[in-house]
Amino acid sequence: EPEVTQTPSHQVTQMGQEVILRCVPISNHLYFYWYRQILGQKVEFLVSFYNNEISEKSEIFDDQFSVERPDGSNFTLKIRSTKLEDSAMYFCASSAGRSVGPQHFGDGTRLSIL
Amino acid sequence: KQEVTQIPAALSVPEGENLVLNCSFTDSAIYNLQWFRQDPGKGLTSLLLIQSSQREQTSGRLNASLDKSSGRSTLYIAASQPGDSATYLCAVVLGNTGKLIFGQGTTLQVKP
Numbered sequence: 001e002p003e004v005t006q007t008p009s010h011q012v013t014q015m016g017q018e019v020i021l022r023c024v025p026i027s028n029h030l031y032f033y034w035y036r037q038i039l040g041q042k043v044e045f046l047v048s049f050y051n052n053e054i055s056e057k058s059e060i061f062d063d064q065f066s067v068e069r070p071d072g073s074n075f076t077l078k079i080r081s082t083k084l085e086d087s088a089m090y091f092c093a094s095s096a097g098r099s100v101g102p103q104h105f106g107d108g109t110r111l112s113i114l
Numbered sequence: 115k116q117e118v119t120q121i122p123a124a125l126s127v128p129e130g131e132n133l134v135l136n137c138s139f140t141d142s143a144i145y146n147l148q149w150f151r152q153d154p155g156k157g158l159t160s161l162l163l164i165q166s167s168q169r170e171q172t173s174g175r176l177n178a179s180l181d182k183s184s185g186r187s188t189l190y191i192a193a194s195q196p197g198d199s200a201t202y203l204c205a206v207v208l209g210n211t212g213k214l215i216f217g218q219g220t221t222l223q224v225k226p
Contacts, residue, residue, distance in 0.1 A: 033212065042219075043214075045215065056213055091158065093214075100146065100165065107157040110155075
């Protein structure tokens with residue numbers, strides 16, 4: 001069964017450094033998402049992306065965050081200058097339809113900011 | 115603002131029991147509701163998706179129902195097994211951008 005893959009599984013970074021989290025969505029999916037989950041808290045929406053544009057972003061997704069689909073298969077989340085509070089599990093998801101089909105999630109990248 | 119709440123936060127049952135997990139949401143104008151399973155340190159596995167026009171969906175031992183007017187969904191697990199131990203999350207899509215709003219989850223332990 002097709003799946004969403006994320007790399008790396010764990011990223012340790014010094015505060016203030018840039019980090020790029022990578023995702024390969026399911027190949028025929030057109031809608032892409034990033035979520036995050038701080039330890040012990042709810043899964044939170046960050047951003048949705050379609051047709052090379054951001055469809056919606058949350059208050060968390062400030063100027064330090066950006067997303068890109070650099071080629072036909074990858075979808076990346078960049079954090080320019082990481083803060084301690086960015087430590088979380090980051091999940092990528094994709095779906096075939098926007099609000100009618102299920103979203104399929106990757107296993108996540110655990111980001112630890114020191 | 116849409117709020118999603120799941121009750122109970124944790125549940126421990128002996129193997130073989132039928133059980134019900136509850137999810138409530140404050141804004142009934144949802145597009146769909148999705149139930150997920152999350153194992154420790156892992157991603158989210160989609161279990162069932164209910165469209166706003168549907169009342170229930172079934173997959174194997176799982177049955178999810180949706181009552182939009184009252185802002186409630188339930189996930190029914192029949193004949194629970196130790197392998198069902200995990201955290202179960204419900205999430206709703208409110209707008210047409212596909213944004214999922216999650217509850218805090220119910221952590222289920224099924225004892226052999």
